[in-house]
Amino acid sequence: MKSTIDFNMPVAIVGAGLVGAGWAIAFARAGLSVRIFDNDPRISEQAIPWAVEQLNAMKAHGLLEQSPEEVAASLTRVTSLAEAVAGAAYVQESVLERVDVKRRLMEDIDRVADGNVMVGSSSSGIPASAFASDLGISPRVLIAHPVNPPYLVPVVELVPSSQTSEETVTFVDKLMAGIGQSVVHVRKEIEGFVLNRLQAALLREAWALHREGIASCEDIDKTVRDGLGWRWSFMGPFETIDLNALGGVADYANRLGPLYYSIAQSRIADGPWDAQWIAQVEKDRRQHLSMQDLAKRRDWRDERLMEFAAQRRSAAGR
Amino acid sequence: MKSTIDFNMPVAIVGAGLVGAGWAIAFARAGLSVRIFDNDPRISEQAIPWAVEQLNAMKAHGLLEQSPEEVAASLTRVTSLAEAVAGAAYVQESVLERVDVKRRLMEDIDRVADGNVMVGSSSSGIPASAFASDLGISPRVLIAHPVNPPYLVPVVELVPSSQTSEETVTFVDKLMAGIGQSVVHVRKEIEGFVLNRLQAALLREAWALHREGIASCEDIDKTVRDGLGWRWSFMGPFETIDLNALGGVADYANRLGPLYYSIAQSRIADGPWDAQWIAQVEKDRRQHLSMQDLAKRRDWRDERLMEFAAQRRSAAGR
Numbered sequence: 001m002k003s004t005i006d007f008n009m010p011v012a013i014v015g016a017g018l019v020g021a022g023w024a025i026a027f028a029r030a031g032l033s034v035r036i037f038d039n040d041p042r043i044s045e046q047a048i049p050w051a052v053e054q055l056n057a058m059k060a061h062g063l064l065e066q067s068p069e070e071v072a073a074s075l076t077r078v079t080s081l082a083e084a085v086a087g088a089a090y091v092q093e094s095v096l097e098r099v100d101v102k103r104r105l106m107e108d109i110d111r112v113a114d115g116n117v118m119v120g121s122s123s124s125g126i127p128a129s130a131f132a133s134d135l136g137i138s139p140r141v142l143i144a145h146p147v148n149p150p151y152l153v154p155v156v157e158l159v160p161s162s163q164t165s166e167e168t169v170t171f172v173d174k175l176m177a178g179i180g181q182s183v184v185h186v187r188k189e190i191e192g193f194v195l196n197r198l199q200a201a202l203l204r205e206a207w208a209l210h211r212e213g214i215a216s217c218e219d220i221d222k223t224v225r226d227g228l229g230w231r232w233s234f235m236g237p238f239e240t241i242d243l244n245a246l247g248g249v250a251d252y253a254n255r256l257g258p259l260y261y262s263i264a265q266s267r268i269a270d271g272p273w274d275a276q277w278i279a280q281v282e283k284d285r286r287q288h289l290s291m292q293d294l295a296k297r298r299d300w301r302d303e304r305l306m307e308f309a310a311q312r313r314s315a316a317g318r
Numbered sequence: 319m320k321s322t323i324d325f326n327m328p329v330a331i332v333g334a335g336l337v338g339a340g341w342a343i344a345f346a347r348a349g350l351s352v353r354i355f356d357n358d359p360r361i362s363e364q365a366i367p368w369a370v371e372q373l374n375a376m377k378a379h380g381l382l383e384q385s386p387e388e389v390a391a392s393l394t395r396v397t398s399l400a401e402a403v404a405g406a407a408y409v410q411e412s413v414l415e416r417v418d419v420k421r422r423l424m425e426d427i428d429r430v431a432d433g434n435v436m437v438g439s440s441s442s443g444i445p446a447s448a449f450a451s452d453l454g455i456s457p458r459v460l461i462a463h464p465v466n467p468p469y470l471v472p473v474v475e476l477v478p479s480s481q482t483s484e485e486t487v488t489f490v491d492k493l494m495a496g497i498g499q500s501v502v503h504v505r506k507e508i509e510g511f512v513l514n515r516l517q518a519a520l521l522r523e524a525w526a527l528h529r530e531g532i533a534s535c536e537d538i539d540k541t542v543r544d545g546l547g548w549r550w551s552f553m554g555p556f557e558t559i560d561l562n563a564l565g566g567v568a569d570y571a572n573r574l575g576p577l578y579y580s581i582a583q584s585r586i587a588d589g590p591w592d593a594q595w596i597a598q599v600e601k602d603r604r605q606h607l608s609m610q611d612l613a614k615r616r617d618w619r620d621e622r623l624m625e626f627a628a629q630r631r632s633a634a635g636r
Contacts, residue, residue, distance in 0.1 A: 195545055215504055233543060263510045304552050
């Protein structure tokens with residue numbers, strides 16, 4: 001832990017599906033004591049055994065200094081929200097992505113929590129103002145949106161509502177940085193936050209190119225994975241263009257801005273993805289990967305993410 | 319060489335700046351004999367010494383099976399276009415990105431070449447129809463647009479004009495695959511081709527988020543390099559979403575399409591990057607990286623690209 005926050009206090013995981021259980025690993029790996037709660041006991045029962053599997057795989061990839069058992073020993077399953085939250089410094093909620101469900105949880109936490117607990121929500125789209133306003137706890141709630149799985153992919157978007165206090169943002173920033181996440185500050189609530197807006201922009205163009213018969217899904221994927229994605233995976237888009245013109249980003253923008261604006265203008269009349277359009281993309285993808293092979297390919301992806309994380313660690317160590 | 323094309327015939331590099339000299343390395347590494355020509359002898363003189371430097375760095379990163387000297391021995395500088403093209407199977411042109419310059423070159427090649435030479439243009443934006451129409455050689459010209467440097471980043475976009483023959487596309491596809499590039503077929507000419515259109519889409523949203531004060535350049539870069547960019551660097555955007563919903567890409571599109579369309583609609587009125595907007599981004603970037611440090615950071619980037627390429631090779635070997 002590089003932070004100065006008192007991490008002797010436990011953190012609580014509320015909602016123990018894939019996202020919540022993934023967060024549990026991220027916190028426990030950093031030495032924090034983690035309580036795991038889910039309204040559905042069948043889900044919370046699976047969380048720790050699943051976490052142990054992931055910890056073993058991480059160990060095999062050189063992603064864990066401690067033993068998997070040592071990390072797992074920090075995980076405790078509890079059977080009530082009150083028990084999870086009592087004396088906790090922080091709650092990471094990953095319950096169903098529905099306004100009413102998240103609102104009810106905030107009211108419940110507000111009732112059972114003591115005065116200081118902070119709450120981060122894994123919400124990938126619903127802003128905190130939609131479910132956490134006008135409660136005693138409102139100043140201590142924000143969005144802490146991860147990419148799955150958070151113990152491998154470090155980014156986390158912090159999105160305060162207008163009622164979130166600055167202390168909360170500062171606390172969660174330090175907590176997340178302390179456990180090794182890469183914190184992105186989204187300064188105002190906006191649909192899709194930053195991550196999904198960027199993804200939406202790329203997908204929109206990709207889908208349009210496919211519909212117009214310009215390129216296949218596979219060729220568009222190649223363009224990214226064998227080209228654009230290389231720089232983006234260690235620099236991001238602004239640094240990429242800043243280094244891509246002798247005079248830096250302004251030089252680049254002056255030269256390529258008009259082309260990019262013209263490209264943008266050509267996409268104004270795009271409609272939503274309709275059934276026929278979706279069917280065409282689906283058909284193209286299924287030629288590369290059958291429906292039966294999806295699960296196997298997901299295992300391959302997870303393996304590649306572990307390798308990527310291991311390469312990152314070794315690059316950071318140099 | 320994995321291809322069945324007769325690669326005993328040499329290839330010609332016309333235009334020997336960074337892009338052309340980079341192509342020379344990519345061809346020579348694969349065992350082809352390469353002739354290098356530039357209208358400006360000061361540029362062609364620098365090409366081979368520069369290539370040797372790169373080859374040494376590649377060797378140090380495990381990216382070269384042969385010795386740098388052995389590869390460099392395949393490179394020959396020539397002093398006329400006729401000498402470069404005579405008896406060559408293929409010409410890769412990387413002259414100035416200007417229609418009149420490229421048109422004049424095509425007329426010159428048409429005059430000096432024998433009947434069968436194929437021509438790929440490194441043009442990143444000008445389509446072949448704009449400079450290679452209505453010549454004897456027109457059926458044998460297409461765009462072969464690389465990412466720099468082509469000996470590290472494998473993607474190459476092949477973009478035929480309406481006058482390009484199918485045989486030309488097939489030949490250049492085999493040639494590029496044979497030297498280890500990743501071929502993307504852009505089936506129709508379109509402004510920006512596929513690669514720069516995808517980049518334009520992501521940058522457009524990134525710039526808009528910055529202008530609206532949603533996030534800093536650095537935070538937007540983090541969102542990509544510590545989040546989105548991980549999957550894109552080995553899967554691309556379509557495979558990413560195909561694996562991100564239990565029922566594959568159609569399942570994903572049905573669930574997230576409406577959100578993405580709503581995000582797209584919010585960007586319709588975006589104007590071009592104007593001077594004030596560019597100045598804001600420039601100011602933000604310069605806080606992270608001073609103008610004096612740009613060159614050093616470019617060396618860092620090139621080092622990371624070498625590492626990335628080495629990791630790719632080792633992953634592919636498993």
